[in-house]
Amino acid sequence: MALRIQKTHLDQLRAHGEQTYPHECCGVLVGDFLVGDPNEAGDKTVNSVVACGNTRTDSPENRYNISPAELIRIQRESALAGQDIVGFYHSHPDCPAQWSKTDLAEAHWTGCSYVITSVEHAKAAVTNSFLLLGEEQSKHFEDEVIEISESNRD
Amino acid sequence: MPIKVLIPTPLRPYAGKQSIVEVSAQTVGEALSNLVVQHPDLRKHLFAEDGKLRSFVNVYLNDEDIRYLAKDATPAKETDTISIVPSVAGGV
Numbered sequence: 134m135a136l137r138i139q140k141t142h143l144d145q146l147r148a149h150g151e152q153t154y155p156h157e158c159c160g161v162l163v164g165d166f167l168v169g170d171p172n173e174a175g176d177k178t179v180n181s182v183v184a185c186g187n188t189r190t191d192s193p194e195n196r197y198n199i200s201p202a203e204l205i206r207i208q209r210e211s212a213l214a215g216q217d218i219v220g221f222y223h224s225h226p227d228c229p230a231q232w233s234k235t236d237l238a239e240a241h242w243t244g245c246s247y248v249i250t251s252v253e254h255a256k257a258a259v260t261n262s263f264l265l266l267g268e269e270q271s272k273h274f275e276d277e278v279i280e281i282s283e284s285n286r287d
Numbered sequence: 288m289p290i291k292v293l294i295p296t297p298l299r300p301y302a303g304k305q306s307i308v309e310v311s312a313q314t315v316g317e318a319l320s321n322l323v324v325q326h327p328d329l330r331k332h333l334f335a336e337d338g339k340l341r342s343f344v345n346v347y348l349n350d351e352d353i354r355y356l357a358k359d360a361t362p363a364k365e366t367d368t369i370s371i372v373p374s375v376a377g378g379v
Binding site: 157159166195196197201204205208217218223225228233235238240241242243244245247265268269 | 376
């Protein structure tokens with residue numbers, strides 16, 4: 134299993150974390166599942182990165198939330214373009230690029246990638262991807278390889 | 288006449304792998320009930336044991352959260368689209 138992403142898209146989500154520092158950024162990864170069933174944990178390709186606002190204005194330095202209205206819009210537009218939501222990204226300002234208990238508790242998109250970038254002193258450092266597997270009671274993250282491509286294969 | 292229900296990626300395995308399911312209904316609540324009749328495996332992913340929508344499951348009629356409309360009793364017509372979207376959140 135791997136998350137395939139072009140370097141420009143990876144740069145884009147990392148830069149978003151620098152722009153919002155010391156607050157967390159967040160957004161949606163739109164692309165294709167390369168197997169029909171998200172639970173089969175196959176490869177995915179990211180075709181676009183959609184930056185979202187962080188609605189957790191009460192605690193933006195250590196929490197993020199994407200407005201459902203934004204998700205609905207992205208889901209609908211993706212479907213019209215024959216694409217799917219394949220994952221999400223957010224940043225951890227001055228914290229490691231590892232999922233937290235909160236990240237797991239609030240993750241509900243099984244089969245999707247959760248990409249986390251650590252931003253240290255306003256500079257994007259490490260970016261990791263974690264694949265959410267299992268059902269709500271048994272859900273867990275597994276490390277996922279990020280395959281970076283230089284250019285669009287279209 | 289059918290109403291379209293958009294199924295998010297994580298729930299498609301429980302909805303016959305479909306991204307859109309069409310249901311007949313007069314209200315959003317009826318649409319969701321008919322959806323889980325068609326696809327019984329979806330029930331536990333959408334509803335808690337008390338029959339209420341799970342707290343992290345958002346349901347929109349077109350661009351409006353049904354929590355701010357008439358909830359389950361929100362009228363739905365054939366040109367409407369119901370979207371199911373689990374929440375996306377977390378943090379350090």
